[in-house]
Amino acid sequence: MKTTPVSLHAASSYDPDSLTANLRSLLAPLGGMEAFVHPGDRVLLKPNLLSGKAPEKAVTTHPEIVRAIIHLVQEAGGVVKVGDSPGIGKPEAVAKKCGIWEVIETSGVEFAPFCEFVNVAAGSGTFQHLELARDILDTDVVINLPKLKTHQMMGLTCGVKNLFGAVVGLRKPQLHLQAGTSKATFALMLLELAAHIRPALTIVDAIIGMEGDGPGSGDPIQIGALIAGIEPLAVDTIACELLGVSPDAVWTQKIARERGLFGSVREEIELFGPPPEQLRPPRFTPAHSSDLNFSLPGFLKRPLRRSLTARPVVDNRRCQVCGICIEACPPHAMRIDAHGLQIDEHVCIRCFCCQELCPHAALHTRQGLLLRLAQFLNPPRRS
Ligand code: SF4
Ligand code: SF4
Numbered sequence: 001m002k003t004t005p006v007s008l009h010a011a012s013s014y015d016p017d018s019l020t021a022n023l024r025s026l027l028a029p030l031g032g033m034e035a036f037v038h039p040g041d042r043v044l045l046k047p048n049l050l051s052g053k054a055p056e057k058a059v060t061t062h063p064e065i066v067r068a069i070i071h072l073v074q075e076a077g078g079v080v081k082v083g084d085s086p087g088i089g090k091p092e093a094v095a096k097k098c099g100i101w102e103v104i105e106t107s108g109v110e111f112a113p114f115c116e117f118v119n120v121a122a123g124s125g126t127f128q129h130l131e132l133a134r135d136i137l138d139t140d141v142v143i144n145l146p147k148l149k150t151h152q153m154m155g156l157t158c159g160v161k162n163l164f165g166a167v168v169g170l171r172k173p174q175l176h177l178q179a180g181t182s183k184a185t186f187a188l189m190l191l192e193l194a195a196h197i198r199p200a201l202t203i204v205d206a207i208i209g210m211e212g213d214g215p216g217s218g219d220p221i222q223i224g225a226l227i228a229g230i231e232p233l234a235v236d237t238i239a240c241e242l243l244g245v246s247p248d249a250v251w252t253q254k255i256a257r258e259r260g261l262f263g264s265v266r267e268e269i270e271l272f273g274p275p276p277e278q279l280r281p282p283r284f285t286p287a288h289s290s291d292l293n294f295s296l297p298g299f300l301k302r303p304l305r306r307s308l309t310a311r312p313v314v315d316n317r318r319c320q321v322c323g324i325c326i327e328a329c330p331p332h333a334m335r336i337d338a339h340g341l342q343i344d345e346h347v348c349i350r351c352f353c354c355q356e357l358c359p360h361a362a363l364h365t366r367q368g369l370l371l372r373l374a375q376f377l378n379p380p381r382r383s
Contacts, residue, residue: 001267001268002262002268003268003269003270004229004230004231004234004262004263004268004269004270005029005030005229005230005269005271005272006227006228006229006231006234006235006237006238006269006270006271006272007026007027007028007029007030007228007229007271007272007273008026008225008226008227008238008242008271008272008273008274008276009022009025009026009225009226009227009228009273010022010224010225010274010279011026011224011225011226012207012222012224013207014055014062014064014065014207014208015064016064016067016068019064019065019068020068020071020072022226023065023068023069023072023203023226024072026226026227026228026273027072027228029272029273030201030228030229030230030272032076033072033073033075033076034076036076036141036143036201037073037076037077037078037141037200038076039076039077039078040077040079041077041078041079041140041141042078042079042081042139042140043073043078043079043080043081043139043140043141043142043143044080044081044082044083044112044135044136044139044141044142045066045069045070045073045080045081045082045083045143045145046083046084046136046142046143046144046145046162046163046165046166046199047060047061047065047066047082047084047100047145047146047147048060048061048084048145048147048149048162048165048205049061049084049085049086049091049094049095049098049100050086050087050094050165050215050216050356050357051086051087051088051089051094051216051356051357051359052086052089052093052094052096052097052098052359053097053098053216053359054097054098054099055098055099056208056220057220058147058149058209058210058220058221059098059147059149059210059215059216060094060098060100060147061100061145061146061147061205062099062147062205062207063098063099063100063102063103064103065145065203065205065207066082066100066103066104066145067103067106067107069143069145069203070082070107070109071107073143074107078141080107080109080110081109081110081111081112081135081139082100082103082104082109082110082111082112083111083112083113083114083136084114085113085114085133085165085166085167085168085169085172086165087172087216087328087353087356087357088324088327088328088357090113091111091113091114092111092113112133112135114133114135114136114165114166114169115133115168116133116134116135116168117131117133117134117168117171118131118132118133118134118137119131120132120137120196122189122192122193122196123195126178126179126185126188126189127175127178127189127192130167130171130175130189130192130193130196131167131168131171132166132167132168132193132196132197133166133167133168136166136197137197141200141201142197142198142199142200143199143200143201143203144159144162144163144201144202144203144232145162145202145203145204145205146158146159146161146162146202146204146205147162147204147205147206147210148204148205148206148209148210148223148227148239148242148243149209149210149214149218150210150212150213150214150215150218150285150286150287151214151215151287152213152214152215152287152310152352152355152356152365153183153186153251153350153351153352154183154186154187154250154251154252155245155249155250155252155253155286155287156236156240156243156245156249156250156287157214157215158204158232158235158236158239159194159202159204159229159232159233159235159236159239160190160191160194160232160233160236160252161190161252162202162232163190163193163194163199163232164190164193166193166197167193172353173328173329173330173353174330175189176330176349176351176353177330177331177349179351180349181349181350183251184251184254184255186251186351187251187252187254187255187256188255190252191233191252191255191256191259191261194232194233199232200230201228201229201230202227202228202229202230202231202235203226203227203228204225204226204228204235204239205226206223206224206225206226206239206242207222207223207224207225207226208220208221208222208223209221209223211284211286212285212287213287213288213355213364213365214287215356216355216357216358216361217355217356217361217363218287219285221281221284221285222281223242223243223279223281224279224281225242225279227239227242229269231262231263232263233252233253233261233262233263233264234262234263234264234268236250236252236253237253237263237264237265237266237269238271238276240253241266241276241277242276242279242280243280243284244277244280244284245284245286247264249286288310288365288367304370306345306368307368307369307370308368308371309350309367309368309371310350310365310366310367310368310371311343311345311348311350311368312343312348312350312352312354312355312363312364312365312366313343313363313364313365313366314340314341314342314343314362314363315361315362315363315364316340316341316362318360318361318362319340319341319360319362320360320362321336321340321341322359322360323336324357324358324359325341325353325354325355325357325358325363326341328353328354328356328357329354330349330351330353331347331348331349332347333345333347333348333349334354352365
């Protein structure tokens with residue numbers, strides 16, 4: 001059977017010396033950085049720059065990971081750019097707040113704020129084309145640097161989901177809108193995006209990850225691992241196993257398995273390193289499930305929608321009525337009136353972009369009655 005290699009390595013801190021040593025050990029079974037980068041190659045590093053939060057909040061890829069990878073790429077003779085398109089805010093400002101700007105300046109590499117885009121054909125019927133950053137297409141080698149976090153809509157964000165940052169700025173909410181309430185459609189688009197970008201290497205920052213209401217408002221959790229591989233999907237398969245999360249609870253994994261995509265099952269992976277359960281954190285809180293994962297006829301689904309799904313609710317004590325979520329809401333379901341922020345739940349598509357981007361953690365998830373009941377009767381289990 002054809003297999004793809006994934007390397008897993010224990011790593012407990014971002015201390016620069018031990019981190020570089022751990023990254024070398026992680027990459028050794030894959031042939032080291034020189035197997036991916038040749039002298040003179042233009043190399044784009046794509047960290048997670050979701051929003052401008054301090055590194056200890058675990059929202060973005062840790063700056064010391066970016067620093068160490070720059071060093072390894074330069075050692076192999078590559079010419080580095082670091083780039084992403086954040087969910088909200090100016091890329092430079094986000095990079096400054098999360099500590100990556102300082103790394104870029106001190107390492108003397110270029111920053112790519114993903115302003116220009118190129119239209120590329122997509123394979124699915126829903127998405128005819130995708131607008132991808134020119135920087136990510138116009139390079140020799142892409143190295144994907146995700147942070148391992150829960151994701152309210154997709155279950156987890158790791159190798160595949162991190163590449164959504166290649167979609168330039170405001171096209172992201174439009175893609176959410178096109179997918180509507182269908183998580184399967186959105187997951188399929190993410191898988192097509194990953195297949196199109198085909199990063200040469202994915203290296204996951206799972207030293208400190210995020211649990212709970214990720215990817216923007218969850219809690220940091222010490223996981224203590226680094227994962228690397230050629231296929232982002234295979235890397236995510238190992239990430240699920242590491243956390244003990246069922247692949248059915250992660251939409252990109254679920255859809256990839258249904259479609260038989262390479263790397264979505266364990267048998268297709270040659271794992272280097274300890275068995276993932278050996279590094280599994282003793283406890284891990286998944287994202288709140290945001291809907292019941294079964295099909296109902298439309299005539300039942302519509303009236304029961306409130307009860308079957310989770311929705312964002314505003315915590316008025318925290319909300320600063322800054323309007324950032326309103327700007328990001330794909331179907332324009334949010335507005336501010338004399339009583340504060342209001343959400344029209346009939347318009348809301350449950351994408352949780354608002355929660356992802358709120359800088360004040362003022363949006364929580366409220367699960368409907370039937371959803372809570374279903375989870376009480378059949379609680380999510382770690383695999
Ligand atoms: S919920 Fe958050 S992003 Fe939205 S207006 Fe309030 S503070 Fe701003
Ligand atoms: S209110 Fe929030 S969850 Fe609902 S559509 Fe808008 S951004 Fe998405």
